[in-house]
Amino acid sequence: MLTKTESQERVFRLQVMLRSKDIHAALFIMPIDVYYFAGTRQNAILWIPAEGEPLLLVRKSLSRAMDESPIAAIRPFPSSKEFASVFSEDLSTIGMTFDAIPVQQHLFYSRALPGRTFVDISMMLRELRSVKSPFELEQLRLSAGKLASVFAEVPQFLKAGMRELDLSAEMEYRLRKAGHEGYVRMRAFNQELFFGLAVSSGGLNGGFFDGPVTGKGLSSASPHGASCDEIRVNQPILLDFGGVFNGYISDMTRMFVIGTLDAELQRAFDVAIEIQELVRRGMKPGAICEELFFAAAAMAEKAGLGSCFMGMPGEQAKFVGHGVGLELDELPVLAKGFTMPLQAGQVIAVEPKFVIPGKGVIGIENTFAVTDDGGLRLSDLPDDIVFLGA
Structure with a gap:
């Protein structure tokens, strides 16, 4: 309160x-x-x-x-x-x-x-x-911690043959049991989100949502998130969910694979981790938002992945991080055109992701607070891809 x-x-x-x-x-x-x-x-x-x-x-x-x-x-x-x-x-x-x-x-x-x-x-x-008080930072830390605890349960219920929808429902159930409030509030006009994304093959679909991964969804009226497609072995499975507790939203993405992962996707994931660390180190007061985005995009381009960085080729999101708080799309935004300097206490979800046609979606996301020492991560869940036996 x-x-x-x-x-x-x-x-x-x-x-x-x-x-x-x-x-x-x-x-x-x-x-x-x-x-x-x-x-x-x-x-x-x-x-x-x-x-x-x-x-x-x-x-x-x-x-x-x-x-x-x-x-x-x-x-x-x-x-x-x-x-x-x-x-x-x-x-x-x-x-x-x-x-x-x-x-x-x-x-x-x-x-x-x-x-x-x-x-x-x-x-x-x-x-x-955009500048969070110590009270707000604690709320966001608690939110990220609860969200991470549910992500840690995924190996208990993720199985080959289950639908993306079934996986999403399992996540939603556990988040609600943990106290997730259900509302993932967004300020932008014409944007909406239900809990988050659980996508595998469906992650290769484009869509209206202003993010790197959209998902097929369940109908043309709800073209976002999990579909009824079955999860198969040797495919990347992306889970991107917001935690909403006491009104405050944390944001996290983790990757899972049942079986083995294509080498190109593994390389793209490794680049995503490098980009996340580059951005995290740069998240200090005074850093210019768009310069962090340009540095991230340059790293993706150097790795030969520029065309699929932050979305499908031709439909890429134009940011690598977004502010979070009481809404999912707060300031600051790490994007071209945002020339404002970062301030201590701002909280940003950093999400370098790739959509590789014919292969799948891959990436990482964590929520960080801006500090004099760079981005302070608000949860301690490991970034590693979780591999499960087929």
């Missing part, structure tokens, strides 16, 4: 940023943004003035919000007639997260608060949230 001190520190950091941009207040309506500051995911909006105390207005459930949130001022959501009177007219420039709110909602609040100017604070919020 979010403490009063933690909430106040987050609010204070935002208020400093608002004042630096001459923005009078922020109005948050996206549930995960409200949760970040207020510690409750009830149906509510959160008003944070650049000076003064926040106000949480709750549609449902007011009683639960009052039990969960450390925000001092919590009230029922007012009627339309009363809404404008709740907010000082002097606070005329209001920040909202245009990256995530529907146009309909923007229009509603524009009408409800006439005479105000609404400005975009999406990047401001995302940059603020």
